Amino acid sequence: MEVVIAPPGELARLAADAVERLVRANPEAVLGLATGSSPLVVYDELVRRHKEGLSFARARAYMLDEYVGLAADHPERYRNVIEKEFASRVDLAPGAVQGPDGLAADLQAACAAYEASITDAGGVDLQILGIGTDGHIAFNEPGSSLASRTRIKTLTKQTREDNARFFGGSVDDVPRHCLTQGLATIMSARHLVLLASGRAKAEAVHQLVEGPISAMWPATIMQLHPHATVLVDDAAASRLQLADYYRQTYADKPDWQGL
Numbered sequence: 001m002e003v004v005i006a007p008p009g010e011l012a013r014l015a016a017d018a019v020e021r022l023v024r025a026n027p028e029a030v031l032g033l034a035t036g037s038s039p040l041v042v043y044d045e046l047v048r049r050h051k052e053g054l055s056f057a058r059a060r061a062y063m064l065d066e067y068v069g070l071a072a073d074h075p076e077r078y079r080n081v082i083e084k085e086f087a088s089r090v091d092l093a094p095g096a097v098q099g100p101d102g103l104a105a106d107l108q109a110a111c112a113a114y115e116a117s118i119t120d121a122g123g124v125d126l127q128i129l130g131i132g133t134d135g136h137i138a139f140n141e142p143g144s145s146l147a148s149r150t151r152i153k154t155l156t157k158q159t160r161e162d163n164a165r166f167f168g169g170s171v172d173d174v175p176r177h178c179l180t181q182g183l184a185t186i187m188s189a190r191h192l193v194l195l196a197s198g199r200a201k202a203e204a205v206h207q208l209v210e211g212p213i214s215a216m217w218p219a220t221i222m223q224l225h226p227h228a229t230v231l232v233d234d235a236a237a238s239r240l241q242l243a244d245y246y247r248q249t250y251a252d253k254p255d256w257q258g259l
């Protein structure tokens with residue numbers, strides 16, 4: 001696992017560099033897109049590069065998760081969020097972005113179909129991730145099976161409170177259920193790039209990087225991934241025991257290496 005501690009703008013550039021390198025090497029790359037506020041700086045940077053010629057016309061993308069039951073036109077439905085924040089601002093082809101169907105009549109069948117679709121696409125090349133304050137990735141809440149695949153989950157009170165800010169501050173308006181890629185689904189992606197900023201994420205980041213692997217902090221499964229990159233600002237890094245070592249390692253890193 002590589003940990004980079006840097007200001008948010010630099011983190012966004014590093015994540016965008018990894019996406020750009022991938023898409024230039026393989027224009028048909030499969031991207032993994034995350035919602036939440038953390039990846040927004042990366043999307044903004046990719047949109048800027050798109051305006052300078054970076055094309056996503058042949059790329060495909062899979063989303064991590066979706067709320068169950070939000071109306072098709074609800075602005076916080078993750079499909080709509082990704083459309084607004086990224087897909088509509090670049091040249092991704094219509095239908096190139098897939099997400100779990102939180103409005104399906106048969107939610108379990110929708111989860112199975114989503115897994116099959118990711119597999120048929122050849123798997124995700126680069127998965128962008130955020131992290132919840134309770135250590136969740138996608139919507140894999142504490143207690144999630146480390147071997148889980150896409151399925152229905154119940155959101156914790158903490159997550160619903162954290163996400164109430166997107167619903168006019170009303171926790172009651174945050175759905176109680178979601179469909180989410182499982183931890184094993186996420187681990188199948190070839191490169192994981194997680195972004196975290198702010199002190200509220202410091203404990204989750206400490207557990208992710210330095211804690212024991214445990215379903216209680218689902219992101220810790222990333223310690224088993226052969227190519228995981230953790231991009232954090234000073235505040236999110238403030239509880240890391242080996243922060244000085246990570247800073248030194250990054251400072252000494254050869255320019256050619258990339259993430």
Ligand SMILES: N[C@@H]1[C@@H](O)[C@H](O)[C@@H](COP(=O)(O)O)O[C@@H]1O
Nearest residue numbers: 035036037038130131132138139
């Ligand atoms: N399902 C999403 C996660 O994918 C995201 O990582 C998390 C943190 O969001 P933020 O980056 O806004 O703190 O929020 C939601 O719960």
